[in-house]
Amino acid sequence: MAVEVRIPTILRPYTGDQKSVEASGASLSALIDDLEENHPGIKDRLLENGDLRRFVNVYVNDEDVRFLGGLEAAVSDGDEVVVLPAVAGGGPDGLVRGA
Amino acid sequence: MLTLDRATYDGIVAHAKRDHPVEACGIVAGPEGSDRPERLVEMVNSAGSPTFYEFDSTELLALYQDLWRREEEPVVVYHSHTATEAYPSRTDIGLANEPGAHYVLVGTQEHGNIQGPVEFRSYRIVDGEVTEEEVTVVDALPPASTP
Numbered sequence: 001m002a003v004e005v006r007i008p009t010i011l012r013p014y015t016g017d018q019k020s021v022e023a024s025g026a027s028l029s030a031l032i033d034d035l036e037e038n039h040p041g042i043k044d045r046l047l048e049n050g051d052l053r054r055f056v057n058v059y060v061n062d063e064d065v066r067f068l069g070g071l072e073a074a075v076s077d078g079d080e081v082v083v084l085p086a087v088a089g090g091g092p093d094g095l096v097r098g099a
Numbered sequence: 100m101l102t103l104d105r106a107t108y109d110g111i112v113a114h115a116k117r118d119h120p121v122e123a124c125g126i127v128a129g130p131e132g133s134d135r136p137e138r139l140v141e142m143v144n145s146a147g148s149p150t151f152y153e154f155d156s157t158e159l160l161a162l163y164q165d166l167w168r169r170e171e172e173p174v175v176v177y178h179s180h181t182a183t184e185a186y187p188s189r190t191d192i193g194l195a196n197e198p199g200a201h202y203v204l205v206g207t208q209e210h211g212n213i214q215g216p217v218e219f220r221s222y223r224i225v226d227g228e229v230t231e232e233e234v235t236v237v238d239a240l241p242p243a244s245t246p
Contacts, residue, residue, distance in 0.1 A: 010196045011171075055194055057156045062164075062214060064156045084159055087142075087194035090122070090151035090188055 001033060005077055006082040014042040028058065029071040045063065045072075046083065055086040069098075100233045101175070101201045101221040103127070103136055108236045109163050110139045112217055115205040118144070121203070122152040127175035128166055135240055136174040136201070142170035144178075151190075152178045175221075177203035179213075185218035187229050197222035201232070 002022045015021050021039065025031035029035050036043035039086065046056055058065045059082040065073040075081065103111075107127055114121045117145060124144050127136035140162065145155035154162070176197055180188075185206030187195070195202060206218030223230045 001189055008196070010198060057159060059160050062160060064160075066156070082160060082163075084163055086156070086194065087124070087126075087159060087173075087176060087196070088146075088151070088153035089191035089194050090146075090148070 002077060002078050004080055005031070006080070008084055011042060011045055011083065011087055014039040014045070025075055027071065028060070028065055028073045030076055030079075031075050032071070053058065055088060057084045057086055058082070059084070100235060101136070101203070102235045102237060102240065103175075104240050105236055107136060107139050107218070109139075109204065111177050111205060112219065115140050115207050115217065116151040116179075116210075116212050118179065119207045120149045120181045121147055122149060122179050122181060124152040124154065126162070126173040126174075126177070128171040128198075129174035130243070131170050131172045133243065134174060135243060137240065138171070149181050156161055173197055173200050175203050176200045177205065179205040179206050179207050183208065185220045187224060190204055192224055192227055192229060198225045204235075209220070 001022055004020050005023050005039060006020045010020065017082065023031050023034045025034050032043055032046055052058060060068060060073055060075060061079055108150040114125060121154040122144055125139065128140060129135040135140060143155045143204060144152040146153045159186045185204035187202060187204065190209070202224050204220050204222070209215060210217070219234060221232050221234045
C-alpha cells in the first residue's frame with residue numbers, strides 16, 4: 001500500500017533531497033514508523049513525546065490531521081500526505097503555546 | 100543581501116502598520132531557486148497576538164499548494180514586532196523552517212499605525228544561527244536572467 005508523502009525543504013536532508021517519498025501504513029502513526037525505516041531520523045522531527053509536534057502540520061488529502069484523530073488518522077492507498085512546518089514566531093515575550 | 104522592489108517594500112510596511120499592534124505576517128514568493136521576491140502574499144495572523152504570529156494551518160496548506168503549482172517558493176518570510184526591536188526572538192529562531200528564505204522583521208513600535216519610519220531588517224536563519232544582511236530597495240527588480 002503506497003501513500004505519497006510530500007516532504008518540506010527543511011526535512012529533505014532525510015530523504016536524499018526528494019520532494020516526495022512513498023510510505024505505507026494504515027494510520028498516520030504506522031506511516032511515520034515506515035518513513036523512519038527508510039529515512040532514519042525523520043520521526044524525531046515530526047513527533048515529540050509520542051505526539052505530533054506542535055509546530056509541524058500534517059495533512060491527509062488536504063485535511064489537517066488534528067481534525068482527523070491526529071496520529072490515529074486513517075490513511076489508505078492513494079492518499080496524499082503533506083508535511084509542512086508551521087510558519088510562526090513571536091516577540092521576546094511570545095509564548096510557544098502548547099509546545 | 101536582500102533586494103526588494105519599492106512596491107513590495109511599501110506593501111510589507113503598509114501591512115505591518117495596518118495590523119499594529121497585532122503582529123503582521125506574510126511571504127514574498129518567487130520562482131524556485133531564483134532568489135527573486137516577486138509576489139507579495141499577506142497572510143492572516145491566526146494567533147491575532149501582539150507577541151506571536153502563526154499562519155492558519157488550512158491557509159498554510161493552500162499557500163504552499165499554490166506555490167508548488169506556480170513552481171515558486173517563499174523567498175521572503177516577514178513578520179512585525181510591534182513593541183520590541185526588529186531582531187529575531189528566540190521563538191523566531193527556533194521556528195525558522197525555511198533555510199533558503201530571507202527572514203524580514205519590521206519594527207512598528209515607534210509610530211504604530213501612523214506614518215513614520217519603521218525598522219526594516221533582514222536575516223538568514225539557518226540551524227539556529229542568525230546572520231543579518233543588507234536590504235536594498237530598488238524601483239524595479241532587474242530582469243530575470245535566462246539560462
